Amino acid sequence: MTDDRRARLARIIGPVIVFGCFVGTWYLAHYVLMSENRRFLVPPPHDVVQEAFLTWSVDGGTATLATSAGGGLSDQLEALWLSAQVALLGLSIAIVIGIALATLMSQAKWVEQAIYPYLVALQAIPILAFVPLIGVLWGFEFRSRVLVCVIIALFPIVANTLFGLLSVDRSHRELMTLHGASRLRQLRTLQFPAAMPAIFTGLQISAGLAVIGAIVGDFFFRQGQPGIGQLIDRYRASLAYEQMYGSVILAAVLGIVVFWFFGWLGRRVVGAWYEPAAR
């Protein structure tokens, strides 16, 4: 077997083993750890897959308590699509604002000192404190959910971009100065390219946070068109645990896909020249 194939196999085998352990633990929880009368709290994986993903639509009309909240793949996907839109729009806005702020802050120490404390505060206050306030002030619709995402995703982008822009080699900077480069030129030709690896690190973190933001906002708003967050809450309230686990899995998958996408994009952009420190 060539080294290349071995490496590829190793990359697949690791996650597969962990996935196996995870599913195994899940079954263990259902059949062994939970007592008979509490078993419904942790439905087995195959039931979750069957009811949440392999059933297109659970008819709310059958009137059993467990299904009164609806469910099935069509509801799940509709909610997922809404949450994904919220997360992606929120993330995009956070990226634009974040990079603009970081660029401004990189230009003068006093700008950095003026803005940074407020960003840290925004980061430190639990998002749950904001959510109800935003809802009351700005409605419970799409735009408020997006705002929650922006707030939660902003900081890592600003912090990483700023760090990247400012940790340029002194000798590189002097080379630019020596040849009469303006500030704009320095930014464009030196600082932004040099900051790319750090920027992508920030994007990756923020992408995950934006997904959380989309779900948390939706979860606590409890109004308007349902996203994944509201589904989770509603299925929990109506004891539709198979559906609830299904929603949680979809939320996780959305987070993984977005995180993976930015990792891939980062490698595409800086992979040719950037060598992360060896392990």
Place this chain on the structure above:
Amino acid sequence: MPTALQFTSVGLTFPDGTTALDNVDLDVGSGEFVTVVGPSGCGKSTLLRVAAGLEQPTKGSCSVDRTSLGFVFQDATLFPWRTVHQNVGLLAELHGLGDASARIGAAIDVVGLREHVDKYPRQLSGGMAMRTSLARSLVLEPDVFMFDEPFGALDELTRERLNDELVTLFVARRFATLFITHSIAEAVFLSTRVVVMSPRPGRIIAHHDVPFPYPRRHDLRYTAEFNELAAAVSNDLRAAQR
């Protein structure tokens, strides 16, 4: 011989009180290759940084036309996200030279990197990186060239080979050069004049004219005259350190 670079009673004291340079007078004529040797920490880099305009002297003045200045740092200072070709083109971009592809190609040929134009700095050896750095400045066709221990991190053989190439270049272009090195042999081999600096605060304490005609062949290094001159420079350096 017109003067390309002139230090007049230059002194420099850093804000923390360190006096790096004290009353330095030095002229480099156009077509002259002047090398500065001196003990570590004596202020050689500072002298060069003053000449390049990266530091302002606190006393005296330095006059030089910086419109087409070549400056080669101790490390290659290549941008890791640019290929060899793109790195060599950097200064052409900064100086707004427009379509400089012919110049870039020529500079790359001069340093013998034709086959490596699409490599990134992480794929280069130390010698190749330094050649790229040299080519980057050559694109500007500078009248004044400054080097701060450019070959210090290279092995002996690579260093000698690059010295040979630099001499060839100097003969062809005759830029005024201010060169800094720790190696006495390198200084004598390359220069028209070697100056010796005292320990900090740096002053010029000796000048040695190097009489060997250009082009210089690599085996010049093994002649008696060469070694005599190197010994004389070495003696001055030792005397200064006591």
